[in-house]
Amino acid sequence: MKKSRLLLSFCVSLLVFSFTAHGFDRITGKHFASRSEVIAQNGMVATSQPLATQVALDVLKAGGNAIDAAIAANAMLGLVEPTGCGIGGDLFAIVWDAKSKKLHGLNASGRSPQSLELSHFKTLGLDKIPSFGPLPVSVPGAVDGWYQLHDKFGSLPMAELLSPAIEYARNGFPVTELIAHYMALNESRIGHYPGFNDIFHVNGAVPAKGDIFTNPALAATYEKIATGGRDAFYKGDIARIIAAYMKEQGGFLQYEDLASHTSEWVQPLSTSYRGYDVWELPPNGQGIAALQILNVMELFDVEEMGFATPEYVHAFVEAKKLAFEDRARFYSDMDFNKQPIDMLISKEYGLQRRQLIDMNKAAKRYDAGPYEGDTIYLTTADKDGNMVSLIQSNYRGMGSGMTPTGLGFVLQNRGELFALQEDHFNAYAPGKRPFHTIIPAFVTRNGKPWISFGVMGGRCPTSDACSGDHEPDRLWHEFTGSR
Numbered sequence: 001m002k003k004s005r006l007l008l009s010f011c012v013s014l015l016v017f018s019f020t021a022h023g024f025d026r027i028t029g030k031h032f033a034s035r036s037e038v039i040a041q042n043g044m045v046a047t048s049q050p051l052a053t054q055v056a057l058d059v060l061k062a063g064g065n066a067i068d069a070a071i072a073a074n075a076m077l078g079l080v081e082p083t084g085c086g087i088g089g090d091l092f093a094i095v096w097d098a099k100s101k102k103l104h105g106l107n108a109s110g111r112s113p114q115s116l117e118l119s120h121f122k123t124l125g126l127d128k129i130p131s132f133g134p135l136p137v138s139v140p141g142a143v144d145g146w147y148q149l150h151d152k153f154g155s156l157p158m159a160e161l162l163s164p165a166i167e168y169a170r171n172g173f174p175v176t177e178l179i180a181h182y183m184a185l186n187e188s189r190i191g192h193y194p195g196f197n198d199i200f201h202v203n204g205a206v207p208a209k210g211d212i213f214t215n216p217a218l219a220a221t222y223e224k225i226a227t228g229g230r231d232a233f234y235k236g237d238i239a240r241i242i243a244a245y246m247k248e249q250g251g252f253l254q255y256e257d258l259a260s261h262t263s264e265w266v267q268p269l270s271t272s273y274r275g276y277d278v279w280e281l282p283p284n285g286q287g288i289a290a291l292q293i294l295n296v297m298e299l300f301d302v303e304e305m306g307f308a309t310p311e312y313v314h315a316f317v318e319a320k321k322l323a324f325e326d327r328a329r330f331y332s333d334m335d336f337n338k339q340p341i342d343m344l345i346s347k348e349y350g351l352q353r354r355q356l357i358d359m360n361k362a363a364k365r366y367d368a369g370p371y372e373g374d375t376i377y378l379t380t381a382d383k384d385g386n387m388v389s390l391i392q393s394n395y396r397g398m399g400s401g402m403t404p405t406g407l408g409f410v411l412q413n414r415g416e417l418f419a420l421q422e423d424h425f426n427a428y429a430p431g432k433r434p435f436h437t438i439i440p441a442f443v444t445r446n447g448k449p450w451i452s453f454g455v456m457g458g459r460c461p462t463s464d465a466c467s468g469d470h471e472p473d474r475l476w477h478e479f480t481g482s483r
Contacts, residue, residue: 041383042383065384065386066095087233088140089394090412094106105268109141109263109436112429132396134402139258144234158225166223170214174213198403244405253411266281278443281439288331288341296354302315332425417437
């Protein structure tokens, strides 16, 4: 039991959030008493918004499985929490399939425009990709991610899964305090871009807490996706509208970029930690940083240190610094680089890195290891034992500000995370997937599912890739689990 508690504490710490008996008001900065854990027999859903959770539960009650529930919840969150996610963004997921008793990983992140070259940024005199506007826009991968999940594991028709979000988009829902706060913040940054105010204003202003917000444009877009499938988004009128809008704004994302998009089923990677296996997705995401940190921390007597003691905090921070140096150097689209993934998550490499830590002082810096060569999170579980760990994001809050005419959503700005140094693993290139900060994760024990968890938001990988006002840093982090 002590080992399982320690692992749970590590999973929380690795993703920079807290799992305590108290909640935290993100606006006032005050702590408050929280509720007890939720326990259920026939299914479980955890999201960041009650309406999205209820929609997913209704799907389970209607005979849908955990995958169906996750898709329905994500569609709903794109409506009720557009400050963190939406179909203009990307998606990653880990699925536990109860039938095969295996984990499956999905990388549904989009690629950079084929017509945009690294030289263009140099022509503009830029040393980093801008946070907003047309330049950081990459292909949105979420819709294809939904259909990949549905084709492989879904049970109910897609039209039935999107129906609740369509109805709420058409008839309206009350905006919560936190989302109203972030919508106002985003308007100050991207509200001047064409199309934004047409979608996200109520009576001439962004909605305040309690205002009833409707998004009939998103309802119409969801309906087209529900009836026309993923091709309605990537090869139909939606793709043409996106391409025309981006051309008007001086952007580079074209119809061909959308039409050629594909997601990728990937093998999740793991490391063992004191009898448990922790699973993450391979790059272009940052998940394996958690595995690298666990390999180092396993070499300390954490039980003797005690959780949150000065000794523990020092060891953990140093281990995190070591992993993040490798993250900054290596993590990128694996189609463009031969990356030393097996080395980075090996126990031998963890031992080498552990030896660099001085328990008497903090290192000013570490070098990466030697080698040659806003956001939402949700998790679902059903009565049959299927489980989904899913994360989906626009990157900075509501994204780039590019709001294609009449579609009801903002395109992501994930391309900001490319580096502009030619020799960097994550250097910008046409048709390349940018580094991602969002992480779905999973823990198994003795080959059986134990925890589904993830993180909302995340730190910038390098100072070259993003600036200090990174919106997801101000968004909350959430731990959710099913056992």
